[in-house]
Amino acid sequence: MPTIAVDAMGGDHAPAAVVKGVAQVSLATDIECLLVGDERRIQSVLEGVSYNPEHIAILHAADAIDMAEEPREAIKRRDASLVVGVRAVAEGRAQAFVSAGNTSACVLACAKHFRLLRGVRRAALASVYPRQREQRGQDPLALLLDVGATVRCEAEELVHFALMGSAYARRVSKVASPAVGLLNMGSEETKGGEVLAEAHRRLRQLPVVNFVGNVEGNDLVRGRADVIVCEGLLGNVALKLIEGISEVLDDLTNQAAERRVAWRLGLRLLARGIEGLRALTDYTQYGGSPILGFEHLCIKCHGRSSARAIGNAVKVAAKAVRDHVPREIADALAAVR
Amino acid sequence: MRLGRVRPGATPASAAPLLCRWDLDKTYLRSEFDSLRSLLRTAFERAEDKVEVPGVAELIRALKAAAERHGRKALVYFVSASPPQIGAAIRKKLALDGVPYDGIVFKDQLAHLKRGKLRNLREHVGFKLAELLRGRLAAPPGAPELLFGDDWELDSLIYSLYADVVAGRLPPARLAPILRRIRVDPRLLDEILALAGRAAGGARVARIFINLERRSPPATFRLFGPRVVPTFNYFQTAAVVGADGYLDAEDVARVGRVLFEGAGYTARALENSLADLVRRGVLEPAAADALGARLRATGVLPPGDEKGARWRRVLGALGRLRRRRRTGAGRAGETPALDYDAILDRAAAASGRSS
Secondary structure, three states, X not given: OOEEEEEOXXXXXXXXXXXXXXXXXXXXXXXXXXXXXXXXHHHHHHOOOOOOHHHEEEEEOOEOOOOOOOHHHHOOOOOEHHHHHHHHHXXXXXXXXXXXXXXXXXXXXXXHHOOEOOXXXXXXXXXXXXOOOOOOOXXXXXXXXXXXXXXXXXXXXXXXXXXXXXXXXXXXXXXXXXXXXXXXXXXXXXXXXXXXXXXXXXXXXXXXXXEEEEEOHHHOOOOOOOEEEOOHHHHHHHHHHHHHHHHHHHHHHHXXXXXXXXXXXXXXXXXXXXXXXXXXHOHHHOOOEEEEOEOOEEEEOOOOOOHHHXXXXXXXXXXXXXXXXXXXXXXXXXXXX | OOOXXXXXXXXOOOOOOEEEEEOOEOOOEOOXXXXXXXXXXXXXXXXXXXXXXXXXXXXXXXXXXXXXXOOOXXXXXXXXXXXXXXXXXXXXXXXXXXXXXXEEEOOOHHHHHHXXXXXXXXXXXXXXXXXXXXXXXXXXXXXXXXXXXXOOOOHHHHHHHHHHHHOOOOOHHHHHHHHHHHOOOHHHHHHHHHHHXXXXXXXXXXXXXXXXXXXXXXXXXXXXXXXXXXXXXXXXXXXXXXXXXXXXXXXXXXXXXXXXXXXXXXXXXXXXXXXXXXXXXXXXXXXXXXXHHHHHHOOOOOOOOOOOHHHHHHHHHHHHHHHHHHHOOOOHHHOOOOOHHHHHHHHHHHHXXXX
16 A cells, blocks of 8 residues: 655644544555654644544654745755655655645645656646536546646647646546647637647647647536646636636525525525535545656645545545556656657 | 563562453454344354454463463453353354453343343443452452453443542442443442442552544543553554563564454554554553564564654654643553543533433
């Protein structure tokens, strides 16, 4: 069973939510978790919940990085839980890292302590999100990358992202030949400027990628592509837009229920459907965003992650380790060199 | 190899025996009582089909062997709230497991049925307390005791009441209202109080081990003081028994090996279990280190130690010592007077009823 290092002090609800999430995983699976953080605080949460000590180890880290800290300075603090956790993975004490802490600090710490896979120029932060299914048996989740690790990209980096996302979807989502789309402002291959046009040309020529061409904003939530590739700035805006719309819809539903009795009754009738929709758009079940391109895997969870979200992130990390995702990515890159 | 503070070898041959009292279901056996169907299946199960909790049989054998090796006796008794009708299967199961024992008591559930006292079928406090006190009166004076139960019913409460009674800290006048609040069978009440009066003083329950079969949070047992030790597996139990001086490192290693070889445990899982005891303040870091070194040498724990781990352990131990001073946690002998009202209040709140 893989060992997953978990940043116990990262996130808005740390360490309680993180420790509880790990405790839940310890009861339900054989995954070994290395909780990294203030031992006293971790232990105090742990003793108040059900857990299985056989699957939990604690690595003390006296310091923690705040969500709003300047990341470049923050990762210089060697005793910070995020840095200690990443180092533990780099030194072989664990095989993957999970954190709900400061995203930029997480990416930078990985960049500092993990080696990039051969051929990879920039790492990518990928995000798993729900989308409409266009075909029977299609995965309800798509992968968008990059969503913030590399703000501006060159064509070659976008090609690498396509290979990395494709490998991840093959291994983790078990999609045999993931459809890869390039996020652009039009379906024509010349749209979006030189970088995107060049990326389009190169992706079309790659036999190992099932490239379906450019996809537009409205395709993000449709089932046209399993993996959507873009530069970090664009990906981050798109992801936040999807999250925002989902939250606004939720608020509007609640407001409607409060406003009129007839609407409330109508919503009651639709309750099961709405619950299904909520379940689909509930980020806590997707287990966070993988940072791809390094020899080791890191799953970056939402800062607001609940115990459930952390638990699912640990399970996804373990699955990615078991399925040798970094090796799959390295093989994919080697095939096109 | 010496592990703990009471070295069995130092005990003279004429020393009082060690009394070990065990609950049966969920402590020794992996009994299923979750549904009527599983209850019936358990009742009619053959000895060959009964499954023991991993490591428990080896621990009992080790307790006997270690005591003998050091010139004393360990007497093993089972007190079970199961009906005597399943006694034959239980005795056969113990024989199959090669577990030596010196006595076994069952609860006569049929008598309660005949009297129409259905509530008494599930009320075990009175029955167990009475049997423990009877056992105490029949035992040699001064014999230390180790008690083993689980987190399914009220073993921690029953054992703590018993420990305080025999230590002379809970006189019958204080015990009576507690038992009334628990609604112990009134026909047993006078008998228990009489037994308590006779058994009071001079005896010592060294530890109460609670097998966390339901994975109850360890903090649940904080009100019972450091004498009650919740453990997640019998390797943890063996480690604490070893640190208390009733087992040698070889015995603890044997229990660990049984889990390792026969129950799917990994060396890492055992190492984590040991670290958990240290973090909870149950095991002194020095005792854990001594035991860990021995277990590493025998291959029960993973070999090697990463750079800097020793320093981390030292710093961790200092922090734990500071914490222990603040919280008052410590050795079993330092158990403060228990607040049984608070314990019962919480038990009532947990079961969702007012007592």
